[in-house]
Amino acid sequence: MRVDLFGCRDFQVPFLYVVVNNATLQAARGAFVTLNCNTKSSKQRHHTIIYEWRKDGVKLADESSSPLKITYSNATDNNKYHCVSLSSSSRDIQCTAVYQCSASLVAVAGLPEIKDLGNSIVTVILKKPGQVTGVSKSMVTARTALVKWTNYSPGEDEAPTTSITLRYQSSTSPYHLAILPGSPSSKELTNLKPFSKYNVTVMASSVLGDGLWSIAVTFETLTAKPSTAPSNIASQSLNGVSYKISWDPLTREKSNGVVLAYEVKYTRGSLSSSARRYQNATDTMVTLQGLTLCSTYHVLVRAYTSAGAGPFSPTLKIVTTGRSSTPAVPRDVRAGTPSKRSVTLSWKKPLFYGDIVQMYTVICEGSKSYYPGFKHINSVKTVALSLEITDLYPDTKYKFVVVATTHCGDGDNSSMLIIRTAIDAPPAPENPGGPQQIERGGSSVNLTIWPASQDNGPISYYQILVHRVQDWNDTVSDWKDFGSNFYISAQIPASDVKTKMMFLLGDGENKGGYKNKELSNGQKYKIYSRALTELTSK
Numbered sequence: 001m002r003v004d005l006f007g008c009r010d011f012q013v014p015f016l017y018v019v020v021n022n023a024t025l026q027a028a029r030g031a032f033v034t035l036n037c038n039t040k041s042s043k044q045r046h047h048t049i050i051y052e053w054r055k056d057g058v059k060l061a062d063e064s065s066s067p068l069k070i071t072y073s074n075a076t077d078n079n080k081y082h083c084v085s086l087s088s089s090s091r092d093i094q095c096t097a098v099y100q101c102s103a104s105l106v107a108v109a110g111l112p113e114i115k116d117l118g119n120s121i122v123t124v125i126l127k128k129p130g131q132v133t134g135v136s137k138s139m140v141t142a143r144t145a146l147v148k149w150t151n152y153s154p155g156e157d158e159a160p161t162t163s164i165t166l167r168y169q170s171s172t173s174p175y176h177l178a179i180l181p182g183s184p185s186s187k188e189l190t191n192l193k194p195f196s197k198y199n200v201t202v203m204a205s206s207v208l209g210d211g212l213w214s215i216a217v218t219f220e221t222l223t224a225k226p227s228t229a230p231s232n233i234a235s236q237s238l239n240g241v242s243y244k245i246s247w248d249p250l251t252r253e254k255s256n257g258v259v260l261a262y263e264v265k266y267t268r269g270s271l272s273s274s275a276r277r278y279q280n281a282t283d284t285m286v287t288l289q290g291l292t293l294c295s296t297y298h299v300l301v302r303a304y305t306s307a308g309a310g311p312f313s314p315t316l317k318i319v320t321t322g323r324s325s326t327p328a329v330p331r332d333v334r335a336g337t338p339s340k341r342s343v344t345l346s347w348k349k350p351l352f353y354g355d356i357v358q359m360y361t362v363i364c365e366g367s368k369s370y371y372p373g374f375k376h377i378n379s380v381k382t383v384a385l386s387l388e389i390t391d392l393y394p395d396t397k398y399k400f401v402v403v404a405t406t407h408c409g410d411g412d413n414s415s416m417l418i419i420r421t422a423i424d425a426p427p428a429p430e431n432p433g434g435p436q437q438i439e440r441g442g443s444s445v446n447l448t449i450w451p452a453s454q455d456n457g458p459i460s461y462y463q464i465l466v467h468r469v470q471d472w473n474d475t476v477s478d479w480k481d482f483g484s485n486f487y488i489s490a491q492i493p494a495s496d497v498k499t500k501m502m503f504l505l506g507d508g509e510n511k512g513g514y515k516n517k518e519l520s521n522g523q524k525y526k527i528y529s530r531a532l533t534e535l536t537s538k
Contacts, residue, residue, distance in 0.1 A: 016041045016049070020101045020118035025072050027124050027157035032071040035120045037101035039066075054100040055080075068099065075126050075159040075208070083126065085209060093126045093208045127157045129204035129211025132164070137217055142194035142224035142256070142307070149214065151185040152204040159206035167203070167213070170196040172253055194224035194256035195305075223257030226250055226303045226310025230262065230284070233301055233316040241293060241356070243318055246285045250303050250310075257305035265312065266299045268292060291320050293356060294408030321408070328353040328411035330360065330402040335417055340394040340424040340456075346386035347402050347414065359405040362387055363413075366396040370458040394424035395457035395533070423457035426531040436527040437472060443518035444506035451497045452531035461512065462497050464490040464505065465528040472524065489516045494531070 017040040023033035037051055053060045053068050060068075081095035102117040134150030147168075152161055161183040169175035170193055178187055183204070192198065197220045201213040230247040237243055250259055264279045264286050279286050291297060296319050300312040328350040336344040345362060349355075359381050366376035376393055392398065397420050401413040429452040438445055452459060467476060468485040476486065489505060491512030505527065506519040519525065 016103060016105055016114040016116045018101055018103045018116040018118040020099070020120040022121045023070070023123070025070060025122055025124040027072060027075065027126055029072065029074070029156050032069055033122065035068040035070065035099055035101070035122070037066045037068070037103060037118065039103045039116075041105060041114075049103050049105045052102040052104075054102065056098055057100070066101075068101070070099075070122055072124065075154075075157060079207075081124065083208065085128075091127045091130065091212070093128060095124050095126055097122050125157070126159065126208055127155065128209040129154060129158055129161060129206055131212040132202040132204055132214040135200065135202050135214045135217045137200065137219045139188075140219050140221060142222040143190065143192045145189045145192060145198070145219055145221065146186060147189060147200050147202070147217070148186040149202050152183055152211075154206065159208045161204050161206055163205045165203045165205060165210070166200060168198055168200040170198050172196065192221050193253070194221050194227075194307075195252070195258075196221050223305050223307045225308040226255050226257075226259070226305060228254045229311045229313035230301045230303055231313065233299065233313050235299070235316060235318050237321075238287070240320060240353075241291045242287060242289045243291065243320070244285060244287050245299055245301070245316070247301050247313070249284050255303060255305060256310075257307060259303045259305060261304045262286075262301055263304060263309065264288070264299065264301050266297050266318075268295050268297050270298075291318075292407050293320050293353060294406070295320050328357060328404040328406050328408075330404050330414040333400065333402050333414045333417045335400070335419045338392075338398075338419045338421045340422045341392045342388055342390045343392065343398070343419055343421065344386060344388045345400060345402070345417070349385060350404050350411065353406055354404075356406050357404045358407070359383060360385075360387075361403045361405065361410070362389060362400060363403065364389060364392075364398050364400050366393055366398045368393075368396055368454065368458075371454045374455070392421050393455050394421050396421050423533055426452050426454065426456045426459050426533050428452060429462065429529050429531060431529065435467075438505075438519065438525040438527060443508075443521075444504055445519065447503045447505050447527060449492065449497055449501040449503050449529055451494075451499065457533035459494045459531040460534050461494055461532040462492045463488050463514075463530050463532060464492070464503065464511075464516075465530065466505070466517070467526040467528065469524050469526055472526075474526070476528075487517065488514045490514055491532075 019038040020035055023035060025031060025033050039049055051064050051066055081097045083093050083095040086092045086094055099120045099122060100117055102115065104113050104115040129152065132149050132152050136148050137145050138148065139146040147166060154160055164180045164184055166178040166187055167175050168189055173193065180187060197218060199216040199218045201216045203213050204211040230250060232248045234246050235243050245264055262281050262284065264281065266277055266288060279288065296317060299316040299318060302312045303310045330350055331348040333345060333347040349357060360383065361379055361381050363379045368374045376396065380387060380389060397418065400417040403413055404411045429450045431450050436447060449462060466487055466489050489511065490503065491514055505516065507516050508518050509516050
C-alpha cells in the first residue's frame with residue numbers, strides 16, 4: 001500500500017450544546033426557582049452566545065439571559081400550567097410547565113449560526129380545598145332549616161373558592177344537592193319533609209376540583225299536619241243500624257308526625273246537611289251505632305297530629321238496610337169488648353226495630369154477610385201502642401191489621417184480628433116525605449112503605465105505627481111508651497119490602513099479629529114506619 005502524506009494542521013468542527021435543569025417550585029408566596037441555561041461550545045473564537053426563553057412554546061419577552069427566575073405568587077395562574085390530580089383520595093394537584101431555552105452563536109464567519117435548545121420541567125404541587133368546618137343547624141321548622149358553617153379561607157397552595165355544595169338527605173329519600181356560587185357561609189333548606197331526620201354535609205370547590213365533605217350535622221324537622229287522608233275506607237254492617245268503619249293507617253311519610261287520633265265524620269242525607277256527627281278513635285276502626293234504617297250516610301275520615309288535622313278522605317257512602325227476614329211487625333194485636341160503633345185495639349211494638357217505629361197504621365175492613373153491598377174500609381194512624389177505633393157500623397164483621405212505619409217505609413201487616421160490633425136498632429126507613437098525615441073520610445087509605453138501611457144489623461120486619469093527633473104539631477116524646485093514642489097496625493116481613501111496598505092501612509085484617517084497625521072518619525092521623533132487627537122489637 002502506498003500512503004502519501006502531506007503537510008496539514010488540526011481542524012475542529014464548531015459545536016454548541018444546551019443543558020437546562022428541571023425544578024420544583026414551592027407553593028408559597030414569594031418562593032422561586034432559577035433555571036440555568038448551561039451551554040458548552042467549541043474552542044474556536046466565536047461571538048457572544050444569544051439566549052432565548054420560551055414557555056410551552058411561547059416566547060418570553062425580555063428574557064435573553066442564561067438564568068431564568070420563576071416566582072410563585074398564588075394558585076390563580078394555574079391555567080398557565082398543566083394540572084392533574086395525583087389520586088382520587090388525595091388533595092394534591094400536580095401542575096407542570098415546560099420552559100425551553102434556545103442558544104445560538106456564529107462560530108465561523110460566512111457559515112450559518114449554530115443553535116441548540118433544552119427543555120426544563122417546572123413542577124408545583126397545589127391542593128384542592130380542605131374540609132369545611134363549623135357546620136351547624138338552627139331555626140328548624142316542619143319544612144325548613146337554616147344551615148351555617150365557617151367561611152372557608154383557601155391556603156396559599158389552593159385556588160379561590162368557586163362554589164359551596166350542600167348535600168342533604170332524609171332517611172327515606174335520595175340525597176339532594178344545593179350548589180351555591182362563590183363562598184357563602186349559610187343556606188336555608190326548604191321543601192323538607194316534616195317529622196324526618198336529615199343529615200347535611202358541606203363541601204367547598206375551586207377550579208382545581210372538589211374539596212372534602214364536612215362532618216355531617218343531623219336534625220329532625222318538626223311535626224306538621226298530615227298531608228294526605230287515610231285510604232281504603234271500608235264499612236261492614238253489624239246489624240243494620242250499626243256499622244264498623246275501618247281504614248289503613250297513615251305511613252310515617254304521609255302522617256308528618258305521630259298520629260294522635262282519627263276523626264270520623266258521618267252525615268245522614270247530603271254532605272251539606274248541618275246534622276253532622278263526629279266520632280274519634282285512636283285505632284284504625286270505629287263502630288257507628290244508632291244509625292237510622294234505610295238512610296244514606298256519607299262517611300269521611302281524617303288524621304290528627306299535634307300540629308292539627310289533615311284533609312278528609314274521599315266519601316264512603318253507606319245505605320243502612322234491615323234484615324229482610326225480620327221486618328218491623330207489630331205483635332200480639334188484641335181488642336177490647338166491641339161496642340156498637342167502636343172498639344179499642346192494643347199491640348206490642350215489633351221485636352226488631354221497634355224503637356225506631358215512626359208511626360202505626362190501623363187498617364180495618366168491615367163487611368156484612370146479610371148485606372152484600374156493604375163494605376167499610378178505613379185506616380187510622382197513631383204513635384201509641386193502643387187506639388180506640390170509632391165510627392164503626394153496628395153488627396159488622398171487622399178485620400184489623402196493624403202496620404209499623406219506619407224510615408224504611410211500611411213493614412208487613414200484623415196478624416189479622418177479627419171482631420164483630422154489637423147490633424143496634426136500625427135507622428128509620430127512607431120516607432121521602434116524613435110521617436104521613438091523614439085526615440079524610442073512609443076507613444082505609446093506601447100507604448107507601450120504604451125500606452130502611454141495614455147498616456146496624458139485618459132487618460127482620462117493618463112495623464106501621466098509627467098516631468091519633470089533635471094537631472099536626474103533636475109529636476111522639478117516648479118511643480118506648482106510646483100512650484093510648486098510639487098503636488101498631490101491622491108487622492110486615494122485611495122480605496116483602498124490597499125497594500118500596502104499597503100497603504092498605506085500615507082494612508081491619510090481622511097483619512103479622514097486629515090488627516090493622518079501620519080509620520075513623522074525620523080523625524087526624526100521623527103514620528110512621530120503622531124497621532126491626534133480629535135482636536130488637538122496635
